[in-house]
Amino acid sequence: MSSSKPARGGVWAQFFVTEPGTLMDVPLGGRVNRYRVEAVHVRSGAPIGGVEPGMTMARVEAPTPQPLQGRRFGAVGVVQHVLYTDAEKRRELAAISAGERGPRAVLIPIAKSDAWWAMAQDERDRFFRRSPERPGHVDIGTRHARSIFRRLYQARYQAGSEWDFLTYFELAEEDTDGFRTLLSELRDPALNPEWQFVERETEIWMMKV
Amino acid sequence: MSSSKPARGGVWAQFFVTEPGTLMDVPLGGRVNRYRVEAVHVRSGAPIGGVEPGMTMARVEAPTPQPLQGRRFGAVGVVQHVLYTDAEKRRELAAISAGERGPRAVLIPIAKSDAWWAMAQDERDRFFRRSPERPGHVDIGTRHARSIFRRLYQARYQAGSEWDFLTYFELAEEDTDGFRTLLSELRDPALNPEWQFVERETEIWMMKV
Numbered sequence: 001m002s003s004s005k006p007a008r009g010g011v012w013a014q015f016f017v018t019e020p021g022t023l024m025d026v027p028l029g030g031r032v033n034r035y036r037v038e039a040v041h042v043r044s045g046a047p048i049g050g051v052e053p054g055m056t057m058a059r060v061e062a063p064t065p066q067p068l069q070g071r072r073f074g075a076v077g078v079v080q081h082v083l084y085t086d087a088e089k090r091r092e093l094a095a096i097s098a099g100e101r102g103p104r105a106v107l108i109p110i111a112k113s114d115a116w117w118a119m120a121q122d123e124r125d126r127f128f129r130r131s132p133e134r135p136g137h138v139d140i141g142t143r144h145a146r147s148i149f150r151r152l153y154q155a156r157y158q159a160g161s162e163w164d165f166l167t168y169f170e171l172a173e174e175d176t177d178g179f180r181t182l183l184s185e186l187r188d189p190a191l192n193p194e195w196q197f198v199e200r201e202t203e204i205w206m207m208k209v
Numbered sequence: 210m211s212s213s214k215p216a217r218g219g220v221w222a223q224f225f226v227t228e229p230g231t232l233m234d235v236p237l238g239g240r241v242n243r244y245r246v247e248a249v250h251v252r253s254g255a256p257i258g259g260v261e262p263g264m265t266m267a268r269v270e271a272p273t274p275q276p277l278q279g280r281r282f283g284a285v286g287v288v289q290h291v292l293y294t295d296a297e298k299r300r301e302l303a304a305i306s307a308g309e310r311g312p313r314a315v316l317i318p319i320a321k322s323d324a325w326w327a328m329a330q331d332e333r334d335r336f337f338r339r340s341p342e343r344p345g346h347v348d349i350g351t352r353h354a355r356s357i358f359r360r361l362y363q364a365r366y367q368a369g370s371e372w373d374f375l376t377y378f379e380l381a382e383e384d385t386d387g388f389r390t391l392l393s394e395l396r397d398p399a400l401n402p403e404w405q406f407v408e409r410e411t412e413i414w415m416m417k418v
Contacts, residue, residue: 005277005368005369006368006369006371007365007366007367007368007370008320008365008366008370008372008373009365009366009373010328010365010366020307024222030383057377058415064368065366065367065368068214068275080366080367082329082330083292084328084330085329085330086329086330086331086332087328087329087331087332090329090330111217117218117290119296120291120294120295120296120298121292121293121294121295121298121334122295122296123295123296125330141322154366155217156216156218156219156289157216157217157218157219157274157287157289158274159214159215159216159273159274159367160214160215160216161216162217163397164217164218165215207332209278
C-alpha cells in the first residue's frame with residue numbers, strides 16, 4: 001500500500017477484501033486488523049459487489065489519507081471532528097463509551113439522499129436530537145454506548161467513494177441481540193426520522209481473526 | 210494534472226504557482242482560472258514559501274479530488290455541505306450573495322489551533338453567531354455578502370495540506386476598502402472572538418488574467 005502525505009487532522013481507514021495471510025505495507029503510524037466475513041445483509045439500495053461470507057477483510061487505519069487503489073471492495077473514510085454532538089453529550093459519552101470489543105465486528109457503509117445533503121446544519125442537527133415525540137439518533141445510540149464500540153468514518157469527500165459514511169462497530173458475542181436492537185431502533189422512523197434519508201445501506205458482519 | 214475518481218459530493222480546488230501560458234490537463238467537468246500575484250501579506254504564523262508578487266497562480270476547480278503533486282505552492286481544498294449556517298441565514302445569504310466578481314481575487318489560507326478542533330459542534334457554532342456583546346463571524350460576513358464573492362474550501366482532511374481552510378474572494382476595484390474592513394472586523398476579537406483560534410494566515414492578493 002503506497003502511503004500518502006499527512007493531512008492536518010483525521011484518522012483514515014481503508015477496508016478491502018484480501019487473501020488470508022497476505023503481507024501488506026502499512027503507512028507510518030498505521031495498523032491493520034483482519035476479519036473473516038460471516039454474513040452480508042443488504043438493507044437498502046444497491047448491493048455491494050465482491051464481498052461474500054468466508055472472505056477475509058482488512059482494515060488499515062493510519063494518520064495519512066489512503067487512496068483507493070484497485071481493491072476488491074474498497075471503501076475509505078476518515079475520522080473527523082464531531083458535527084452533531086454537543087459538549088454535554090460528548091462528556092457523557094466519553095465517560096461511558098466502550099473501548100474496542102470483540103470478537104464480532106460489523107461494517108455498515110451508508111449513503112444518504114441528496115435531500116439530506118441539501119439541508120442546513122440546524123435542519124440536519126434537529127434529526128439527531130431528542131424531541132417530545134421520539135428519542136432520535138443520539139439518545140438511541142447513547143443507550144448502547146457502554147457495550148458497543150463504534151467508530152464513524154466520513155466517506156463523502158473521498159475519491160472513488162460510493163458511500164457517505166462507513167460506520168464500524170465491535171461487540172462481544174453476548175451483546176449481539178442488543179446490537180440488533182440498536183440497528184432496528186435507528187431504522188424505525190417513529191423513533192429516528194433521520195434514517196428516512198438513508199438510501200443505501202449494507203451490513204457486513206465479521207469476526208476478528 | 211492527473212484526474213482522480215469522483216467522490217459522492219464536493220467541488221475540489223487546487224491552487225498552485227505556474228508559468229504564464231502553460232497548458233494544463235483539467236479534470237472532466239473542471240475549469241481553470243489564472244491570476245497574477247500582486248501582494249503577499251503574512252497575518253500570523255509561518256510565511257508561505259514560493260509565492261511572490263509577479264508570479265502566476267492557477268486555480269483548478271473540478272468535481273473530483275485533485276491530489277497535490279509536486280506543485281510550487283500547492284494548496285487543495287473542497288467545497289462541502291455547510292456546517293455553521295442555519296436555514297434562515299442560508300436563505301438570506303442565497304438571496305443577497307454576490308456572484309463571481311473581478312478583477313481582484315484574494316486567497317487566504319488559514320489554519321486554526323488544536324483548541325478549536327477539540328471543541329464540540331455547539332461550542333464551535335457559538336463563536337459564529339451573534340451575541341448581545343458582538344456580531345460574530347456570520348453577521349459580519351453578511352454585511353459584505355452583496356459586494357464580495359466568497360468561497361470556502363475545506364482543507365484539513367486533504368493529503369499534504371498545511372491548512373484547515375482555503376478562503377477565496379473576488380471583488381471589484383471599488384470594493385477593496387470594504388473588503389479590508391471585512392478582514393479587520395473578522396480579526397477583531399471584540400467583534401469576532403472566533404478569530405483568536407486562527408494561528409496561521411496569509412493573504413495572497415491577485416488580479417485575474
